[in-house]
Amino acid sequence: MVTDLKKVKLFALSANRPLAESISKTAKIPLSNVEVVRFADGEITVNLEESVRGNHVFVVQPTSEPANDHLMEVLVLTDALKRASAASITIIMPYYGYSRQDRKVKSRQPITAKLVANLLQVAGVNRVVCIDLHAAQIQGFFDIPIDNFPGAPLLASYFKKKKLDNVVVVSPDHGGVSRARVFATYFDAPLAIIDKRRPKPNEAEVMNIIGDVKDATCIMIDDIVDTGGTLIAGANALLKMGAKEVYAAATHGVLTKQATDRIQDSVLKELVITDTINLKEEKRRPKIKQLSIGPLLGEAILHILNDEPISQIFTRIVEDI
Incomplete structure (x- = not known):
C-alpha cells in the first residue's frame, strides 16, 4: 500500500x-x-x-x-x-x-x-x-x-440515459457475440448477429442478419472502429431488415482514412466512442460522441x-x- x-x-x-x-x-x-x-x-x-x-x-x-x-x-x-x-x-x-x-x-x-x-x-x-x-x-x-x-459499462450508461425503446443489441460479427451479450444484459435486451465476411482487411460484406430487428432501435457494439466500413454496412443491412434506427458504440475510435466523414454521411444515428484514443479536432463530427474514460x-x-x-x-x- x-x-x-x-x-x-x-x-x-x-x-x-x-x-x-x-x-x-x-x-x-x-x-x-x-x-x-x-x-x-x-x-x-x-x-x-x-x-x-x-x-x-x-x-x-x-x-x-x-x-x-x-x-x-x-x-x-x-x-x-x-x-x-x-x-x-x-x-x-x-x-x-x-x-x-x-x-x-x-x-x-x-x-x-x-x-x-x-x-x-x-x-x-x-x-x-x-x-x-x-x-x-x-x-x-x-x-x-x-x-x-471493460469500456462497455461507460457506453451502456450513456445509452441508458437516452431511454431508448425496443432496444436490440447487435454484434457486427460472430467474433463479437460475447461482448454484445454482456452489453445486452445492461438493457435486458435481445441479441442479433450480423453474419459477414471480409474479402480483404478493412473491408466487410454483410451476408445475413441473425435475429429479429423489425421496428427495433438497434445498438451495434464493437471494441474497435477503424475505417467504419463494418458499422456502416451493418447499419444499412439492419435498416433494410426493418430496424427503426441504428446507433453504434465502440471503445476505441481508431478512425483512419476518411472514417469520420463516412460515418457522418451514413445512416447511423450516432457513433459513441471513448477517449482511449485522442480524437483530433479535424476528425470531430456531430454524429460522433466521445465519452471520457x-x-x-x-x-x-x-x-x-x-x-x-x-x-x-x-x-x-x-x-x-
Missing part, C-alpha cells in the same frame, strides 16, 4: 495528453515533466526533468496512430525510468496497438500482440493497464500483472496504489443509473 502520493509520479507521452490530464485531475496526482526528443533520422529519446528514484510511476500512452512511434516512446521512457531507479513502472495503455494480430490465421504470420507484450516486459514494465483488449487471451501473453478493464482510470490508479479491488469501479456506473 502506498500512502504517500509524493512518492507517485504520473507521466504523459505524446499520444493522448487530454486523457492524461483527466486521469491526473481525478487521481489528484500532478503530471510530471518529460521531454520527448526526435532526432533528424527519426530516433526517439526522452529527458526526465525530475527525480523518480524510489517512486511508483504511471505512464499514460495508448499505442494509437502512429503506432510505431508511440510504442517506441513507451519503451524508451520505461528504460529511462528503470535506469533512474523507479520503484515500479505501470503503463496505462488504454488502446493496446497490434492487438488485432493475436493469433496465426494462416501460415507464416506473426503474432504481434505477443511481441509487444515481450517488448514491454523486457523494457522493465511491472504492470499494464488496458481497456477492452481486442482478444482476452492477450492477457496470457504477459508474465506480469495486466488489468483489462479518464475519471475511471484515475480511480483505478488510486485503487492499485492502495491494493484495493478495481473491477467494481467500471461496473457501478451502470448500476447507479
